Amino acid sequence: MTDRRRFGGTDPDSRVRARRIDRGFLATAAAALTMVFAVLLHTVWAPAPRGGTAEARQEETAAQPQRPAAPEQRPAASEREKECADGSDPAASLKPATATGEAVRRIDERGFLKVGVDQNSYNWSHRDPQSGELVGFDIDLVKAIAEDLLGPSARIVYKAISTDQRAEALAGNDVDLVVRTMTILCEHLDNDVAFSTAYFEAGQQLLVPHRSRITGLNSSARGKRLCTAGSSTGEKELSDDAHGVKMIRVPNQLDCLVLLQLGRADGVVTDNALAAGQAAQDPSVGLVGEPLTSELYGVAMSRKDEDLVRRVNHVLEEFREGGESSQWQKSYRKWLDEVLDGESATPPKPLYRD
Template identity: 35%
Template sequence: MRRHPMRSAITRLAAAGTAALLLLLAGCSGDSSPLARTTSKPPASAAAPAHAAPDTSCNPRASLRPAGALPAPGHMPAGSYMAKIQARGRLVLGTSQDTLLFSSRNPFTGKVEGFDVDMARQVAAAIFGDPDRIQIKVIGYDKRVSSARDGSVDIVADTMTANCARWKDVNFSSIYYEAGQRVLVSSDSKARTIQDLGGKRVCAASGSTSYDNIGAVATKPIPVAKPAFGDCLVAFQQNEVDAISTDDTILAGMAAQDPYAKVIGPKFTQEPYGMAMSQEHPEFTRFVNAVLEKNRADGTWAATYKKWLGAFGAPPAPPKAEYR
């Protein structure tokens, strides 16, 4: 039996609510394309199409080195972008509202919260001395690069993979979280890794690198494309697909909402998350990296991990900063 006997009844009741909560989960870094990207939906049963080799023209983990010690909150250097933010009175964060544990809307308070949001709140605290001096602007997953590039937000923290293609459009902070693609299956599944799903239907968001990666697995699981990962979860709960594969961060949020699902296997891709900013203000990127350096050293990063992700184990060592 592939599903718990009560599952079909439960999922008929839960599917609508699940879709509402997770419809936009395609905002994860499973799509690591640059600014220009295709929106066409591949055939559900087709193997992943061939794509150009990944851009390896840079070290995407290497950011701009901090200029020195952080200035005191409320005393940003004259003429800097931080001074502009300080004069405005708030830091504008671009993020999603559907990525449970990283940036999702709390149904009781109405506030968007999570690990990514707290990363940006720590930047606000460094500028103002107050983490609440932040304005959250919910953006589509296909607007993350353009929003950072055109200055419609100050910073994007949204489970966003730093890669060379995106570095051509925006600056990234040093890496603040190491994600990777894994697989979500039914709790009674015998599969242990993606390799065990040969011939099985595995769902990912249309146009995402998660979808492409499924098609590249040697045992040939069948990639199934849906418009968003929320649609994948509904399809999984309704027994239309056997599994879902994307970033482990997204899968953790799905598993937290479905008692009959589990995440299996080691990561089979690397998805290093960075915060994105306009290239017009390199001093701001250096400032954000100084904030991250401080928070790695003083335990703030570990405390943030424990707050949002502690149910999955003790905090690992934070990603080590690399600089250009």
């Protein structure tokens, strides 16, 4: 289960905010990046008038601190999917191997690795404003895979893909891998996608402005406009009419933060690990309520590339090895422990089906 302490909370810790300020230029530039998107989207999503109904004006001027939902209002986090239609556990992957097959040979002969990534997920996969290079936890993993396949200084071609294009990019052979905080789900497996073993555990949670009266996905959110990315776990969660919300679908999760900043959405439902990065970009927003789900991230590949799946699992075995000195822990401490309130974490244990 996800350690809820890592992601919960209704107000950012003052110590964390201070460290965010210390990061200075990087955090400011990252926040500026989201506003560039805001300008681009402004032509489609015009800001709501400052007048409007009395209810809207009351919400706009509210500045009360967020209050946690009463325990009986908090939805219990759903267990991750543990069984697909054929009875298999979606998180169970192929055992690690270093043998070269058709897919690994294809990459070697080409001389570079094609990887589908995001370029706007802060501390997961975003462009450093100083170097212009992609950096983050996911990028560290991509580099480890590329080095294993192609040796030191391996050439990597990054392709920015939206959340709702991840499976299509693999099906069309546009990329060899997708490393984009992609949740291991049966529905992805049904689309001829194969996954590595899990490399991170997260859960869906609600991100709202600090002035908001929304306290979670409960009665306080009924009738509100909640944004999520298409083909995401958040979309699946909000498709349940029982929540009584107005869902807004967008291609990329960062678009939701932009709509939140423009006042065109009241909240964002996304992975809490991603939302924590968005809160670091924009300190005026924060996570509320409890995680709604427990889910695992995996490296996605085409189902036909079994040798590549095994090779990536071999890399992940090495990425996790070494306890506190492992590459996983080093990457976590560098990119994520600050935005996740400094809580310690460990990688999920791998599951194999053969």
